[in-house]
Amino acid sequence: MRIEWLAKEGNNRLILIFAGWGTDASFYVGCLHEGWDLAVASGYSDLSFPDDILLPYHSVVVFAWSMGVYAASRVMTSDRVALALAVNGTESPADDRSGIPTAIFDGTADSLNERNLMKFRRRMTGKDYDNVRTRLEGCVYGIEQLRDELRWIRQESSVSYGGRLRWQRAYISTGDLIFPPESQRRAWMQNPYSPEIVTLDAPHYVDMSEIIHSILPAGRKVGERFMKASPTYDSQAHAQREITRHLAELGPKDDAYRRVVEIGPGTGMLTRIIDEKWHPTVMELVDLYPTGRFDITAEQRLHIANAEEWIEYMAEREPGSIDAIVSASAIQWFADPRRFFRNAARLLRPGGLLLCSTFLPDNMKELQRISPYGLVYRSREELEEYLDEYFHTAKLSEKRIEMRFDNARDTLRHLRQTGVGGTARAQVSISALLGMMPTELTYHALCIAAERRNTD
Numbered sequence: 001m002r003i004e005w006l007a008k009e010g011n012n013r014l015i016l017i018f019a020g021w022g023t024d025a026s027f028y029v030g031c032l033h034e035g036w037d038l039a040v041a042s043g044y045s046d047l048s049f050p051d052d053i054l055l056p057y058h059s060v061v062v063f064a065w066s067m068g069v070y071a072a073s074r075v076m077t078s079d080r081v082a083l084a085l086a087v088n089g090t091e092s093p094a095d096d097r098s099g100i101p102t103a104i105f106d107g108t109a110d111s112l113n114e115r116n117l118m119k120f121r122r123r124m125t126g127k128d129y130d131n132v133r134t135r136l137e138g139c140v141y142g143i144e145q146l147r148d149e150l151r152w153i154r155q156e157s158s159v160s161y162g163g164r165l166r167w168q169r170a171y172i173s174t175g176d177l178i179f180p181p182e183s184q185r186r187a188w189m190q191n192p193y194s195p196e197i198v199t200l201d202a203p204h205y206v207d208m209s210e211i212i213h214s215i216l217p218a219g220r221k222v223g224e225r226f227m228k229a230s231p232t233y234d235s236q237a238h239a240q241r242e243i244t245r246h247l248a249e250l251g252p253k254d255d256a257y258r259r260v261v262e263i264g265p266g267t268g269m270l271t272r273i274i275d276e277k278w279h280p281t282v283m284e285l286v287d288l289y290p291t292g293r294f295d296i297t298a299e300q301r302l303h304i305a306n307a308e309e310w311i312e313y314m315a316e317r318e319p320g321s322i323d324a325i326v327s328a329s330a331i332q333w334f335a336d337p338r339r340f341f342r343n344a345a346r347l348l349r350p351g352g353l354l355l356c357s358t359f360l361p362d363n364m365k366e367l368q369r370i371s372p373y374g375l376v377y378r379s380r381e382e383l384e385e386y387l388d389e390y391f392h393t394a395k396l397s398e399k400r401i402e403m404r405f406d407n408a409r410d411t412l413r414h415l416r417q418t419g420v421g422g423t424a425r426a427q428v429s430i431s432a433l434l435g436m437m438p439t440e441l442t443y444h445a446l447c448i449a450a451e452r453r454n455t456d
Contacts, residue, residue: 001071002043003050011037013335014057015212016076018042018068020089020205022117022146024139027132030209034218036061041071043141045149047156049075058312059336061085061216062165063208066178067093067149070157078166082336083376085215086170086195088179088204090187094154098187100179102154109150112143123177126203167195168376171206178204194379196361198372214373216335223288226266229419230291233267236417239401239443241269244328246399247357248273250449255279257323257353260298261286261314263307264330268294274326284322286310308334308343315346322347327356329445332363332377338386345390348452354391357447358383360398364420366438380446391450401443408437 004025013035017028019042028040039053044067054060062084064072069089076084092098094105108120121136122129141149170188172181188197200206226233234241248270255277261284265271268291271283275296283298285291286307293300303310307330314321325344334340337358344354361377368374380396387393405411412434 001041001047001049001075003053004040004042005038006040007032007036007038009037011035012056012058013037014039014054014060015216016041016060016062017208018062018064018072020066020068021149022121022139022141023136024141026138026140027135028208030207031063031212033212033216036216041068043145043149044068044071045145045152047071047074054080059339061335063087063212063215065089065206065208066204067153069093070153073165074156077164081165082338083215084165084167085211085376086167086188087206087208087211088171088173088176088184090179090184091191092157092187093179094157095183095187098183098190099157100183105150105154109147109154112147112150114143117143117146120178124203125205126175126177128203128205132205166193166382167191168193168378168382169196169198171198171200171211171372173200173202173204173206175202176204196376196379198368200372211373214371215376217333217375222333226419227289229417230267232417233419234269236414237269239403239441240329240418240420242401243357243399243443243445243447244270244273246397246445247328247355247447248277250395250397250447251277251324251326251353251355253277258282259321259323260284261311261322261325261347263311263325263327263356264288265291265294267291268296270326270328272296278324280323307331308336308340311340311347312343315343319346320349320352322352323349324353324355326353329357329359331356332358332375337378337383338389341386341390345452350452350454352452354448354450354452357399357445360444360446362442363444364441366441369438370433370436383446383448387448387450391452393448393450395447395449397447399443399445399447401445403441403443405439405441408434408439411437411439411441414441 006025015036015038017040019040024042025040059082062072062081065087066089069086070093073091090099094102172184257278258281260280263286265285271294275298280298284301286303359377363377
C-alpha cells in the first residue's frame with residue numbers, strides 16, 4: 001500500500017482517503033481542508049499499512065471510495081477512527097451478492113489493457129468523464145500494476161475479514177455501473193454497525209472534495225453563519241427553544257454547580273436557564289464567534305475557540321476543575337464525539353455533570369434531497385457506547401419536533417434566520433432551490449444528563 005501526503009502541516013487532525021482503484025493522491029488535490037492534514041492510501045496489491053503515521057493525530061477521519069472501502073475495512077479499526085464514510089464500495093469487493101459479481105471482476109482483470117481501461121473509466125465517471133479525464137490519466141499506476149492489484153484483491157477478499165471498522169455512513173449512487181447499487185445496499189444493511197445509507201443521483205465516481213467539505217465544515221464558516229443569524233435566532237428558533245427547555249429539565253434542580261462551562265451559548269437561550277436554576281459563580285462560555293454579555297448573575301468568561309480543542313486544552317491544564325459542562329444543540333458539529341466525552345470527563349470533577357443535546361440521524365431528513373452530503377449525526381447507540389466509557393448515564397431522552405411551513409420560501413427563511421440546515425448544492429439558483437425545498441422539517445434531538453465516573 002502506498003501513502004502519499006497532500007498536506008502535512010502539524011495539525012492534530014487527519015483526513016485519510018482510501019483511494020479508488022487506479023487513482024493516487026494527485027486525483028484528490030481538491031480535498032485539502034482547513035485545519036486538517038491530508039493523506040491518501042492507494043495501491044492495494046498488499047495491505048501493509050504504516051500504523052505509525054496515525055500517532056501524531058488526535059482525530060482521524062476516513063473517506064473511502066470504491067476499492068478503498070475494502071482496503072480501509074482491512075487495515076483500520078474503530079478505536080483509531082473518529083468517523084468513517086464509504087462511497088460506492090463494500091467490504092466484499094468481489095462478491096455476487098454484496099460486491100462486484102465475480103465473473104465481471106475476473107473478466108476485468110483478465111482483459112485489462114489501455115483500451116479497456118479507458119472504457120472502464122468512462123463507465124465509472126459517466127457524464128463527468130471529460131472533467132476528470134486529465135486527472136485520471138495523470139495517476140501513476142500502469143496496466144500491469146492495476147491487473148495485479150485486482151487479482152490480489154480477488155484472492156484476499158475471499159477471506160471474511162469485516163466488522164472491525166464502524167462505518168457511520170455509506171453513499172450509494174443509483175447510476176453506479178461498477179458496484180451494483182442493490183449489492184451495495186444489501187451489504188450495508190447486513191453490516192453490524194447499521195450505517196446510515198444515503199442515495200446519490202450520480203455515477204460510480206463522486207467528487208470526494210464536496211463530501212469532505214460538507215461533512216467537516218470549517219469552524220470559521222459555521223461561526224460566521226450563526227453570527228449572521230443571531231439577530232433573528234431567538235424569534236425563529238422555536239424547535240431549539242423547546243429542545244433547550246427539555247434538556248434543562250433533565251438536569252438536577254440543586255445549585256451544586258458553581259463553575260460551569262457552556263459550549264455554544266449563542267444568544268444565551270440555555271445560559272439564562274442555567275443561571276436561574278443553579279446560580280453558578282462562574283460561567284465559562286465557549287463559542288466560535290463573539291456572543292456578547294448576557295444578563296446573568298454569574299461571572300462571565302467568554303472564550304472564542306473551537307470547543308473540542310478548548311475542552312482538551314483545559315482538561316490537560318486544569319483536570320477536575322469544572323462542576324458541569326452544558327451545551328444545547330452544538331456537539332453535532334464535533335468531528336470526534338468520543339474524544340470530546342473523554343476530555344469532558346477529565347475536565348469535570350468526580351461526579352461532575354455533562355448536560356448536553358445533539359441530533360440523531362433522521363434530523364432534517366427532508367433536506368437530504370438538496371444536500372445529501374450534510375452532517376453525519378451519530379446514532380443513539382454509538383453515543384451511548386462512548387458515554388458509557390467515562391460517565392454514569394443518568395438520563396437519555398429523545399425529543400422529536402415536526403415543523404410545518406406555509407411554503408418553501410418560509411422554510412428557507414427559517415433555515416437562514418436560525419443558521420441551521422445542510423449545505424445546499426453549489427451553483428443552485430434560488431428558484432431551483434425553492435423547487436426542491438420541503439415545507440416540513442423534522443428536528444430529532446437526544447438530550448443527555450450524565451455524571452462523570454469517580455475513577456479515570
